[in-house]
Amino acid sequence: xxxxxxxxxxxxxxxxxxxxxxxxxxxxxxxxxxxxxxxxxxxxxxxxxxxxxxxxxxxxxxxxxxxxxxxxxxxxxxxxxxxxxxxxxxxxxxxxxxxxxxxxxxxxxxxxxxxxxxxxxxxxxxxxxxxxxxxxxxxxxxxxxxxxxxxxxxxxxxxxxxxxxxxxxxxxxxxxxxxxxxxxxxxxxxxxxxxxxxxxxxxxxxxxxxxxxxxxxxxxxxxxxxxxxxxxxxxxxxxxxxxxxxxxxxxxxxxxxxxxxxxxxxxxxxxxxxxxxxxxxxxxxxxxxxxxxxxxxxxxxxxxxxxxxxxxxxxxxxxxxxxxxxxxxxxxxxxxxxxxxxxxxx
Amino acid sequence: xxxxxxxxxxxxxxxxxxxxxxxxxxxxxxxxxxxxxxxxxxxxxxxxxxxxxxxxxxxxxxxxxxxxxxxxxxxxxxxxxxxxxxxxxxxxxxxxxxxxxxxxxxxxxxxxxxxxxxxxxxxxxxxxxxxxxxxxxxxxxxxxxxxxxxxxxxxxxxxxxxxxxxxxxxxxxxxxxxxxxxxxxxxxxxxxxxxxxxxxxxxxxxxxxxxxxxxxxxxxxxxxxxxxxxxxxxxxxxxxxxxxxxxxxxxxxxxxxxxxxxxxxxxxxxxxxxxxxxxxxxxxxxxxxxxxxxxxxxxxxxxxxxxxxxxxxxxxxxxxxxxxx
Numbered sequence: 255x256x257x258x259x260x261x262x263x264x265x266x267x268x269x270x271x272x273x274x275x276x277x278x279x280x281x282x283x284x285x286x287x288x289x290x291x292x293x294x295x296x297x298x299x300x301x302x303x304x305x306x307x308x309x310x311x312x313x314x315x316x317x318x319x320x321x322x323x324x325x326x327x328x329x330x331x332x333x334x335x336x337x338x339x340x341x342x343x344x345x346x347x348x349x350x351x352x353x354x355x356x357x358x359x360x361x362x363x364x365x366x367x368x369x370x371x372x373x374x375x376x377x378x379x380x381x382x383x384x385x386x387x388x389x390x391x392x393x394x395x396x397x398x399x400x401x402x403x404x405x406x407x408x409x410x411x412x413x414x415x416x417x418x419x420x421x422x423x424x425x426x427x428x429x430x431x432x433x434x435x436x437x438x439x440x441x442x443x444x445x446x447x448x449x450x451x452x453x454x455x456x457x458x459x460x461x462x463x464x465x466x467x468x469x470x471x472x473x474x475x476x477x478x479x480x481x482x483x484x485x486x487x488x489x490x491x492x493x494x495x496x497x498x499x500x501x502x503x504x505x506x507x508x509x510x511x512x513x514x515x516x517x518x519x520x521x522x523x524x525x526x527x528x529x530x531x532x533x534x535x536x537x538x539x540x541x542x543x544x545x546x547x548x549x550x551x552x553x554x555x556x557x558x559x560x561x562x563x564x565x566x567x568x569x570x571x572x573x574x575x576x577x578x579x580x581x582x583x584x585x586x587x588x589x590x591x592x593x594x595x596x597x598x599x600x
Numbered sequence: 601x602x603x604x605x606x607x608x609x610x611x612x613x614x615x616x617x618x619x620x621x622x623x624x625x626x627x628x629x630x631x632x633x634x635x636x637x638x639x640x641x642x643x644x645x646x647x648x649x650x651x652x653x654x655x656x657x658x659x660x661x662x663x664x665x666x667x668x669x670x671x672x673x674x675x676x677x678x679x680x681x682x683x684x685x686x687x688x689x690x691x692x693x694x695x696x697x698x699x700x701x702x703x704x705x706x707x708x709x710x711x712x713x714x715x716x717x718x719x720x721x722x723x724x725x726x727x728x729x730x731x732x733x734x735x736x737x738x739x740x741x742x743x744x745x746x747x748x749x750x751x752x753x754x755x756x757x758x759x760x761x762x763x764x765x766x767x768x769x770x771x772x773x774x775x776x777x778x779x780x781x782x783x784x785x786x787x788x789x790x791x792x793x794x795x796x797x798x799x800x801x802x803x804x805x806x807x808x809x810x811x812x813x814x815x816x817x818x819x820x821x822x823x824x825x826x827x828x829x830x831x832x833x834x835x836x837x838x839x840x841x842x843x844x845x846x847x848x849x850x851x852x853x854x855x856x857x858x859x860x861x862x863x864x865x866x867x868x869x870x871x872x873x874x875x876x877x878x879x880x881x882x883x884x885x886x887x888x889x890x891x892x893x894x895x896x897x898x899x900x901x902x903x904x905x906x907x908x909x910x911x912x913x914x915x916x917x918x919x920x921x922x923x924x925x
Binding site for chain 1: 713715734735736737738739740744745746747751753754755756760763764765767769770771772773774776777778780783787810812813826827829830
């Protein structure tokens, strides 16, 4: 067994790109669910919004605008415009689409609508209809939008960095990701400690009580939905830049539930929970994957138990087992407070 | 209630490590901490005295009404839950809204506080027509309500609950919230006010505990104290005595009369006749969605319509509302 590659894989999970992506999405979800009590089962669509906002601006909408209006927008202009569209415009649109009809209703209506909007968007984007494919390139996805980003990288593309964990481009993405993540966590920390955050918590506890004290619950829920969506979009954008492709099937429903797992693992309603949760989740997933693969190939695990092709499924079985144990023995997550959680039952 | 016994019970309820109680129960009526300039203009004694000239009939005109409802109708499918022709609530007094089960009291109460929208009718509060005003804006006009099932915000601390009640907070705007220097000084004022109120309601020892750890009676007190953070002119209480330990009843009553003496108007829905008899200055009786009687509490038990509503129309003696007093 090659323990070196197992450890490397573990660390790539703990601090690498997937960790950053899911930590950001989970910070958004924490704002939705942990603080405001909004059941969002469509965080993947906010991530897709970030990815497609950038990819479409650079790869399809921008060039089309250049052709049709005779503009001469450079790729880097389009890249920054794409960041704006992906981080602000698309998430706000999605939040309005989900929130306007449902935020006045009980929490479960939002849950239904978010999961529906996420799937509708993904299925529309992967549609082979020429009129849609022209903009989204169907299931193959859009490429050629991350050049501007990597051009800014000070790292050599041929070298490896941080104990050989990352290539130059990965290193640049991960460093930018860490900075963005730290910024997001700081903003979240400030928000939660402010009177604004206090209103969110009040709405989570009892909307009518908040309303009787003069708080516009609908408006606050919408603000939380938008803001949490923006954090998710930043995560999705980093995912797309990391893969250098925006593909519909990178934003399937499973992605939403991975975000949920990261949040629940950390403990909903705590600022550091999404970060530590996502880190542990990806650390463990990477570790079990490489560990089992190495075990199978070194014949430590005999073929009668599992073969190399089954490793992918087995690690999710292990994850399921882990979640069941978490729910049984530490339902409040790593940072959660059991006494606080039990207050609900009184 | 006998003084000593009650005080001992109260001590157990409120102060686990029984220190001496700050003063006689009467001191809870000193609401000076919540008195605003607007309230100082209200002479509660004069307001009560003025009720003497009001006729004892449904829909009676009051000399200085703060809340007026006209032709308020609320239907649920085929059922007309509320059909109130005309109701006025006198400023600066305690008005009780009573009636047998299913009379539409709570529905009417929700209509008056705009937590429900009537099918017809108009409501005017303190000069503002509130027909098309969202429920959360009512608090800014100075009307605040509590709930029958107490809504303590369990996973927030007591002091957080209190601070939430303050209106016009700068830090509640999204962009300002991330710039603490924009709201820190206001926050300090709010916290001082909250602490003064907690002191008044003898909840200071719970200040940093989660509200969910409080007893039912303490939650009622917290809800009332939190409502006062709004600096209301009118306080609407939905069954304030429901589920309250008898030891706390007297203290709660003291707080309610204290609100009136500070110049606030109080309207409460209640089943507990003791409370109605003891503290209300005026009683409005509902039955089957209509206002059937109004009058001072002492007269209500003799009112034929009320007796009929409570006991049905076949009986021979007046309803004895003050059995235990």
